[in-house]
Amino acid sequence: MSEQPAADDTNPGQDRTGPMLDVSDLAVSFGGQSVVSGVDFSVDRGSLVGLVGPNGAGKTTVLRTIKGTLDPDIGTVRVDGEPIHRKSAKAVSRLVASTPQGTALSFDFSVRQTVEMGRTPHLGRFDRMDEADRRAVETAMERASVTQFADRPFTSLSGGERQRVLLARALAQETPVLLLDEPTASLDINHAVRTLELVRALVDDGKTAVAAIHDLNLAARYCDELVLLAGGGIRAAGRPADVLTSDTLGDAFDAETLVTTQPGTDAPLVTPLPEQESVARRVHVVGTGKPAAAAVSKLVGAGCRVSIGVVPAGDMAAERAADLDCEAVTVPAFAGIDDPARQHAVDLASAADAVVVAGETGDGNSTVLEAGNARLAVETDESAPASNARDTVPLTALPAAVASLPSAEERDATRLPAQSTTD
Amino acid sequence: MRFAGRTVGWSVGLVAVLCAVVTTSAGIGPVWIPPGVVGKVLLNAVVVPTGISVSGPAVDVTTAHVFSYAVSDLQTQIVMQVRLPRILLGAVVGFSLAAAGTIMQGIFRNPMADPSIIGVSSGAAVGAVGFIVAPVVIPFGLGLRGAAFVGALVAAFGVYLIATRNGRTPVATLLLAGVAIQTFLGAVVSFLLLHSGESIRRALYWLMGHLKGASWPEVTSSVVLVAIPFVVLLAYARDLNVMLLGEEDAQSLGIEVERTKRVLLALSAVITAAGVAVAGIVGFVGLIVPHVMRLLVGPDHRILLPTAALAGASFLVATDTLARSGSAEVPVGIVTAVLGAPFFLYLLRKREVHEL
Numbered sequence: 001m002s003e004q005p006a007a008d009d010t011n012p013g014q015d016r017t018g019p020m021l022d023v024s025d026l027a028v029s030f031g032g033q034s035v036v037s038g039v040d041f042s043v044d045r046g047s048l049v050g051l052v053g054p055n056g057a058g059k060t061t062v063l064r065t066i067k068g069t070l071d072p073d074i075g076t077v078r079v080d081g082e083p084i085h086r087k088s089a090k091a092v093s094r095l096v097a098s099t100p101q102g103t104a105l106s107f108d109f110s111v112r113q114t115v116e117m118g119r120t121p122h123l124g125r126f127d128r129m130d131e132a133d134r135r136a137v138e139t140a141m142e143r144a145s146v147t148q149f150a151d152r153p154f155t156s157l158s159g160g161e162r163q164r165v166l167l168a169r170a171l172a173q174e175t176p177v178l179l180l181d182e183p184t185a186s187l188d189i190n191h192a193v194r195t196l197e198l199v200r201a202l203v204d205d206g207k208t209a210v211a212a213i214h215d216l217n218l219a220a221r222y223c224d225e226l227v228l229l230a231g232g233g234i235r236a237a238g239r240p241a242d243v244l245t246s247d248t249l250g251d252a253f254d255a256e257t258l259v260t261t262q263p264g265t266d267a268p269l270v271t272p273l274p275e276q277e278s279v280a281r282r283v284h285v286v287g288t289g290k291p292a293a294a295a296v297s298k299l300v301g302a303g304c305r306v307s308i309g310v311v312p313a314g315d316m317a318a319e320r321a322a323d324l325d326c327e328a329v330t331v332p333a334f335a336g337i338d339d340p341a342r343q344h345a346v347d348l349a350s351a352a353d354a355v356v357v358a359g360e361t362g363d364g365n366s367t368v369l370e371a372g373n374a375r376l377a378v379e380t381d382e383s384a385p386a387s388n389a390r391d392t393v394p395l396t397a398l399p400a401a402v403a404s405l406p407s408a409e410e411r412d413a414t415r416l417p418a419q420s421t422t423d
Numbered sequence: 424m425r426f427a428g429r430t431v432g433w434s435v436g437l438v439a440v441l442c443a444v445v446t447t448s449a450g451i452g453p454v455w456i457p458p459g460v461v462g463k464v465l466l467n468a469v470v471v472p473t474g475i476s477v478s479g480p481a482v483d484v485t486t487a488h489v490f491s492y493a494v495s496d497l498q499t500q501i502v503m504q505v506r507l508p509r510i511l512l513g514a515v516v517g518f519s520l521a522a523a524g525t526i527m528q529g530i531f532r533n534p535m536a537d538p539s540i541i542g543v544s545s546g547a548a549v550g551a552v553g554f555i556v557a558p559v560v561i562p563f564g565l566g567l568r569g570a571a572f573v574g575a576l577v578a579a580f581g582v583y584l585i586a587t588r589n590g591r592t593p594v595a596t597l598l599l600a601g602v603a604i605q606t607f608l609g610a611v612v613s614f615l616l617l618h619s620g621e622s623i624r625r626a627l628y629w630l631m632g633h634l635k636g637a638s639w640p641e642v643t644s645s646v647v648l649v650a651i652p653f654v655v656l657l658a659y660a661r662d663l664n665v666m667l668l669g670e671e672d673a674q675s676l677g678i679e680v681e682r683t684k685r686v687l688l689a690l691s692a693v694i695t696a697a698g699v700a701v702a703g704i705v706g707f708v709g710l711i712v713p714h715v716m717r718l719l720v721g722p723d724h725r726i727l728l729p730t731a732a733l734a735g736a737s738f739l740v741a742t743d744t745l746a747r748s749g750s751a752e753v754p755v756g757i758v759t760a761v762l763g764a765p766f767f768l769y770l771l772r773k774r775e776v777h778e779l
Contacts, residue, residue, distance in 0.1 A: 113723060120678065
């Protein structure tokens with residue numbers, strides 16, 4: 001969504017700069033009912049923007065307006081600086097190609113015939129396909145890897161294969177802009193990833209693409225930028241990590257989500273959580289590795305304020321805590337626990353409503369464990385955790401178990417005399 | 424190139440079939456004339472222009488006969504004046520109905536669509552029966568066929584107007600409006616028949632569809648009415664292919680969907696009206712012939728449209744020959760329905776109709 005002129009060596013002959021696709025202040029209504037308004041974004045040359053948002057947010061409506069099927073009430077769509085809504089269908093179809101969610105093809109055209117229809121925008125009424133047209137069709141079929149079933153009837157293909165044929169048809173149009181409406185809907189994870197890898201490769205080769213994508217994690221992984229549509233307008237736009245946050249997602253989808261990082265990338269990973277009573281407790285976690293990381297996620301998802309420590313820096317639990325903005329008391333790996341760190345963790349544990357033990361705690365943490373009054377342990381695959389845990393609960397039951405404990409204030413109210421003597 | 428070759432191959436083959444059917448049919452009747460003799464008569468009729476002389480406003484084209492086989496005058500008379508006009512008219516009507524049926528099935532993306540789906544036949548029936556029952560109400564001195572032609576176009580245009588809102592004509596609305604108008608006009612026809620008195624027999628005969636009493640001028644005028652729209656339709660064949668993808672896809676592939684639909688509907692209405700006006704209501708040709716040809720040549724309209732039209736011509740000539748060769752002539756509409764319906768049911772059983 002930046003306006004910086006992109007170095008343009010991927011689209012020779014196009015010496016314009018500025019965004020390839022510019023949607024400004026778009027408002028679209030359908031049968032007198034406003035669907036979206038104030039939609040304003042632009043897409044740089046050679047980048048992939050994902051439209052995400054809940055069902056009915058207007059993703060498809062925005063795409064249909066961009067390709068000229070719907071006329072906007074106000075606002076303009078510009079492709080390469082030219083407003084498209086005053087152009088003929090033919091002129092638009094040379095600029096913008098699109099793949100539909102499905103197709104109503106009810107007569108048995110072959111795959112090749114279907115892809116050849118992508119050349120329609122380039123043919124006059126009395127033209128025949130020439131060598132260049134045929135080459136474009138072959139290239140498009142190769143690119144989308146549908147050449148091997150070129151002569152099979154389209155209706156005999158599986159969902160994933162059909163999607164690729166429709167993509168090939170759009171590629172045969174040889175347009176600078178590509179619109180994809182739910183390209184991965186109804187595809188299994190393998191085909192979904194392969195389809196998006198292909199789209200990504202096309203974009204890296206210079207296409208400008210906008211895709212409505214249902215799966216937030218796939219969108220985050222493959223798109224350069226995301227536009228989150230919700231409530232009839234844009235809720236957030238920008239880099240995936242900036243758009244997909246628990247806050248914006250909570251607003252847009254009315255759902256609790258946990259946002260972490262996808263392994264191996266810096267793309268956000270969104271995990272939806274079942275709707276549950278928020279457990280507004282302060283919890284201190286002692287432990288390391290996967291069990292502790294899982295406990296942190298679970299508790300944050302349930303609405304707890306979580307701290308952790310002492311953990312070695314770089315431990316999975318420490319990283320998860322950092323992802324989720326939890327306070328973590330860390331010491332360098334293999335350095336042993338020093339006194340300031342221990343004291344910090346003890347303070348956190350004693351201020352918490354509950355202390356949760358998850359995974360290996362390490363010897364140096366025994367003081368921290370003792371500082372907390374209400375202790376729970378999380379069941380793990382390995383040997384039974386710290387023996388001084390009061391209760392051992394499965395991970396799924398952890399938030400409920402925390403909620404069942406008295407809060408620190410209630411506890412302090414009953415135990416105040418005892419505490420004052422120990423101080 | 425391979426594709427163009429296929430179109431030409433099929434078309435040439437079907438033209439040959441049509442010639443054979445016409446020649447055979449011209450020999451069949453109360454007086455049997457062998458195909459060889461019919462062939463000679465037809466060849467004798469072939470003329471080539473030899474010169475043009477322009478004198479003032481008059482243009483004289485001098486022609487010469489190419490062949491002069493020895494054939495009896497009676498046989499020439501029977502073939503050229505009695506049988507051939509009817510046969511050629513049958514060919515034109517079959518051609519028009521099959522072509523219009525192909526177009527309608529494409530526009531509606533529905534294999535059950537036929538040429539009369541937008542009310543053309545019902546409109547023609549009202550025009551024709553109205554003329555037969557009360558000739559006085561038909562203005563402009565239109566004959567029976569003119570009345571039927573005008574009635575057909577008025578009905579089709581009415582259906583189109585009813586289904587159109589804000590410049591868009593959704594095919595589903597068009598289909599339902601067509602059904603409603605057909606029902607309404609059916610009631611009008613019934614009412615007219617009720618008050619037709621003596622002329623009811625003629626009216627019923629028209630409604631059943633027949634080619635009796637065809638004349639050369641009718642052949643000429645219907646050839647013109649069918650040929651010109653058909654050539655334009657051929658130019659739209661690729662657009663119609665793309666329309667099969669659905670209107671939204673078609674638009675994003677650069678087709679002006681509403682304009683294309685208008686052109687296709689108007690032209691196929693004219694073609695159907697031209698056929699129905701001369702032959703009455705001949706059912707099933709426009710439904711099954713496109714179907715059968717789609718099974719044979721595939722769904723591409725660039726090859727389907729010409730082949731279906733040619734096959735329709737042969738089909739109607741053949742069925743009309745059956746209709747008139749019995750001891751008492753029956754309307755050809757009965758023959759096409761009797762042959763067409765069972766064949767269509769056979770197709771239905773053999774190949775499921777996947778989508779409607």
